[in-house]
Amino acid sequence: MADGEIALDLPTMRVAYEQGALSEYDLADTWHEQLQRWLDEATQAGLPEPNAMVLATAGADGFPSSRTVLAKGLDARGLVFFTNYTSAKSHDLMATRYASATFPWYGLHRQATVRGTVEKVRSAETAEYWAKRPRGSQLGAWASPQSIVVSGRAALESALANVERRFADAETVPVPPHWGGWRIQPELVEFWQGRRDRMHDRLRFKLSRDGWKVERLGP
Known part of the structure; x- marks a missing residue:
């Protein structure tokens, strides 16, 4: 020890x-x-x-x-x-x-x-x-490939950034x-x-x- x-x-x-x-x-x-x-x-x-x-x-x-x-x-x-x-x-x-x-x-x-x-x-x-979910949680649900192997944290951050751009002009994020x-x-x-x-x-x-x-x- x-x-x-x-x-x-x-x-x-x-x-x-x-x-x-x-x-x-x-x-x-x-x-x-x-x-x-x-x-x-x-x-x-x-x-x-x-x-x-x-x-x-x-x-x-x-x-x-x-x-x-x-x-x-x-x-x-x-x-x-x-x-x-x-x-x-x-x-x-x-x-x-x-x-x-x-x-x-x-x-x-x-x-x-x-x-x-x-x-x-x-x-x-x-x-x-x-x-009722915060917008950040909504965007995360779109971005996350849940339970799938990813190359690293950078891949997740990139996916979230893409989703943020996709819904940047949307007042509400769809399910x-x-x-x-x-x-x-x-x-x-x-x-x-x-x-x-x-x-x-x-x-x-x-x-x-x-x-x-x-x-x-x-x-």
Whole structure:
């Protein structure tokens, strides 16, 4: 080990989870109301990017991938995020039509996981969200060859400069044809609250033929 480096003792690294509890009586009537409640509480607690979620997908070859994306829509229909439809994640979603997403609210010793089938959102819904994006983000969506190997940073900067010139006189930037939203339509939604001695609370909404039911899982 080089001088000045700190040896991490991974086996001894741990946090005592004592910030709260989660009972069946605490839950909202629906999964999306409960998820909205925890999103609101994470925002009020000042956590960074409380709508950030780790999206997990798998391709037709079975290989899994995960990355962080931002949730931009939540209602009874599902959970929405937006991306490039030519990206690796979109190729996975088109191949399997299934995804899982986890909100890791470390500061509150909580996480929520949503798993289910996916669908593309309607073009009108994409356009409504697109109009709320900063112009720079809009231009970046046109310029980025997402998930494609590029020769270097200069190639990206050049692509962005070309897009800036292309839309220099345009009051509004149109939605790229290769860009839009995905909606995860949940079949399972789990709410996890860390507890002392690793006896965590895990409650999930599970969709069945008779509708949604709540189950408690062992920690």
